[in-house]
Amino acid sequence: MRVAVCIKQVPDTETKIKLKPDASGIDPTGIKWVMNPYDEFAVEEGIKLREGGKATQVIVFSVGPKARVVETLRTALAMGADEGVVVDAAEDLDPSLTAKALAKAIQAEGEFGLVLTGKLAIDDNLASVGQMLAEALQLPHATVVSKLEVGDSLTAEREVEGGSKEILSLQKPALIGANKGLNTPRYASLPGIMKAKKKVLKEHSLASLGLDASQAKVKHVAFALPADKPPVKMLDGDAAAQAKSLAGFLRNEAKVL
Amino acid sequence: MSKVLVFTEFAPGSNQAKKGALELLTATRQAGLHTQALVLGSGAQTVAQSLAGWGVKEAFVSDHADFDRYNPELFAEAVASAIRDSGAEVVLATSSMLARDLFPRVAARLDTAAVSDCTELKFSGSAPQVRRPLYAGKCSAEVSFMGSGPKMILMRANQLPVGEPTGGGAVQIKTIPSPSSQGLRSLIKDVVKGATGKLDLTEANIIVAGGRGLKEASNFKLLNDLADTCGATVGASRAVVDAGWVPHSMQVGQTGKTVAPSLYIAVGISGAIQHLAGMSGSKVIVAINKDANAPIFQKATYGIVGDLFDVVPALTTEFKSLLSQ
Numbered sequence: 001m002r003v004a005v006c007i008k009q010v011p012d013t014e015t016k017i018k019l020k021p022d023a024s025g026i027d028p029t030g031i032k033w034v035m036n037p038y039d040e041f042a043v044e045e046g047i048k049l050r051e052g053g054k055a056t057q058v059i060v061f062s063v064g065p066k067a068r069v070v071e072t073l074r075t076a077l078a079m080g081a082d083e084g085v086v087v088d089a090a091e092d093l094d095p096s097l098t099a100k101a102l103a104k105a106i107q108a109e110g111e112f113g114l115v116l117t118g119k120l121a122i123d124d125n126l127a128s129v130g131q132m133l134a135e136a137l138q139l140p141h142a143t144v145v146s147k148l149e150v151g152d153s154l155t156a157e158r159e160v161e162g163g164s165k166e167i168l169s170l171q172k173p174a175l176i177g178a179n180k181g182l183n184t185p186r187y188a189s190l191p192g193i194m195k196a197k198k199k200v201l202k203e204h205s206l207a208s209l210g211l212d213a214s215q216a217k218v219k220h221v222a223f224a225l226p227a228d229k230p231p232v233k234m235l236d237g238d239a240a241a242q243a244k245s246l247a248g249f250l251r252n253e254a255k256v257l
Numbered sequence: 258m259s260k261v262l263v264f265t266e267f268a269p270g271s272n273q274a275k276k277g278a279l280e281l282l283t284a285t286r287q288a289g290l291h292t293q294a295l296v297l298g299s300g301a302q303t304v305a306q307s308l309a310g311w312g313v314k315e316a317f318v319s320d321h322a323d324f325d326r327y328n329p330e331l332f333a334e335a336v337a338s339a340i341r342d343s344g345a346e347v348v349l350a351t352s353s354m355l356a357r358d359l360f361p362r363v364a365a366r367l368d369t370a371a372v373s374d375c376t377e378l379k380f381s382g383s384a385p386q387v388r389r390p391l392y393a394g395k396c397s398a399e400v401s402f403m404g405s406g407p408k409m410i411l412m413r414a415n416q417l418p419v420g421e422p423t424g425g426g427a428v429q430i431k432t433i434p435s436p437s438s439q440g441l442r443s444l445i446k447d448v449v450k451g452a453t454g455k456l457d458l459t460e461a462n463i464i465v466a467g468g469r470g471l472k473e474a475s476n477f478k479l480l481n482d483l484a485d486t487c488g489a490t491v492g493a494s495r496a497v498v499d500a501g502w503v504p505h506s507m508q509v510g511q512t513g514k515t516v517a518p519s520l521y522i523a524v525g526i527s528g529a530i531q532h533l534a535g536m537s538g539s540k541v542i543v544a545i546n547k548d549a550n551a552p553i554f555q556k557a558t559y560g561i562v563g564d565l566f567d568v569v570p571a572l573t574t575e576f577k578s579l580l581s582q
Binding site for chain 2: 013016017026037094096099123124125130131132134136139141142144146166167174179216217219221226229234235238240242243247249251254256257
C-alpha cells in the first residue's frame, strides 16, 4: 500500500499578524513558516506505517507558493517521507481549488491505499480540504482521527462533540484527517536532512493540472485586526470580596449570568 | 424570492432544535427570506413542525434512525440531494463538528463553496455578508463568494441573537427518501461517550478553563464545581493537555478549539499567544491569576489577582447563591 500525505505551510503560532496596507491580506514580512501542526501527525503516521511494514512508500503533497512551500516538503522528506510533490499556486488558493489540485497531483502518482491530511490548518481554520479531496477522489473519509489501525480495512477512532469518541471501520482506500494524539511526530535528524536533499521533488503548476485560479469559489477580502479591548477592570479585596464583586458585575454590568 | 435552507440540528430525544439553529432561523426571519429547514434523524418530523414559529415554510425531513449517528457518506448524499431539491441559494448551518465535517464534502459534490467557523452574518437583501476569524482570531476577513452554486455558510454558535417564536402557519413537510446503507464504505462500530455529557466547547455559552496554575490534574475538580453552578463546559490550556492532565478535546487555542462563548473564565492560565488567539473572541473574559503581569489580563474584561485555590471556591459559592435566586 502506498500512502499520500497532504501538508500545508502556515505561519508559526507565535507569529504576530500584521496586515497589508490595502487590507487585502496579511503582511508576509518576518513570518516564520512551518508545517501545519496537524499535518505533522499525518506525516508521522505515514512514516510509521512504512516502518511497520504496512506501507511501501510515502509521498507528500503540498499546494502553495513553490519558493517557500518546498521547505516544508523538505522537512517532511527529512522526517522520512520518500518523495515530494509541489503544486505551485498563490498562497490564498481556496479549499475547493486546493482539493482539486491535490486530487490531480495524487492521481498523477498512481494508486494509494491511504490519503492522510491534518484535521484542519491553523491559518484559515476552514477544515475543508480533506473532505473535499475525499469527494474528488471518491474515497470514504474520517476526520479528527486520534487513533488508526491499518489492516485489510481501517479502524479509526475520532473525536466528536463533548469529548465522545466514535470507532469507525473504513474500507481502503480512504482519507484520514489526523488529530493530536494520533502519534508523536519525530524531529528531522541531521542524516535525515542530508538524505532529504537527494529525494525526488516533483513540480506541477495549476495550469499543468488543467486548473486555473479563476475556478476558486471563495476569497478572503477586507482583512481587519480585532478592535482594541477596553482596559481590564481589576477587582480588589480578599477572595470572598473579589468573588462577590465579580458575580455582581457578570450579572448586572456584563449581563452574562 | 430567494430561498435559504437551514440545516437544523437537534439533540437526540429532545425534539427541539439546538440554539445555534434558532440563531440562524432568527437571522433569516429578520431578513424576510423564504426559509426552509433540513432536519435529519429520529424525531425530525416533530422538530420540523416546531419550526413554524421561526418562519420556516418548508422542511426537508428524514425521520430515520440511520441519521441518529453521523455517517459522512449517508449524510452527504441526503444533504446534497435536499439542497438540489430546495433550490436554495444560501445554506446555513451551525459550525458544529458534524457540519464542519459534512459540508465541505457536500460543497465539493455540488462544486460550490462552504465556509466554516463564521462569526458575523448579515443579509443585504438576500445576499449574505459574512466575516470570519483567521489565524485563530489574530485578524478577520470578509468572505467573497465567487461562482454560481449555493453558498454554504457555517456559523459559530453564540454569535447571533435568538428571537421568540411567533404564531406562524404550518410547516410543509417534504420527506427525503429513506437512506440506503448499502454500499457504504465507512461504518460506525461503537461510540464511547465522553464523561461530561456537557455541551462541546465550540457550542458552550460559558467556559471555565484551567492552566498550569492549577498545579495538578486533580485540581480540575475546582473548575468542575464552578462549571456545574452555571452549566459551563470546562476547557484547558495547551500546557496542561501536553502534560496529560486532561484530554486534547478540552484544549482551547490555535492548536485546540477556537471558542467564543458569552463568558470565558480563565483560571491559572498565563495567556500564551496561541491560547489568546483561540479565546479572545469571547464576549466577556475573566482572568484569575496570581501574577498581575500575566498577558491574559490584557485580553480580560475583569481581572482578579489572587490565589485561585481561594478565589475559585469563593466564586462557586457566589454563583450558587446568585443562580439559585
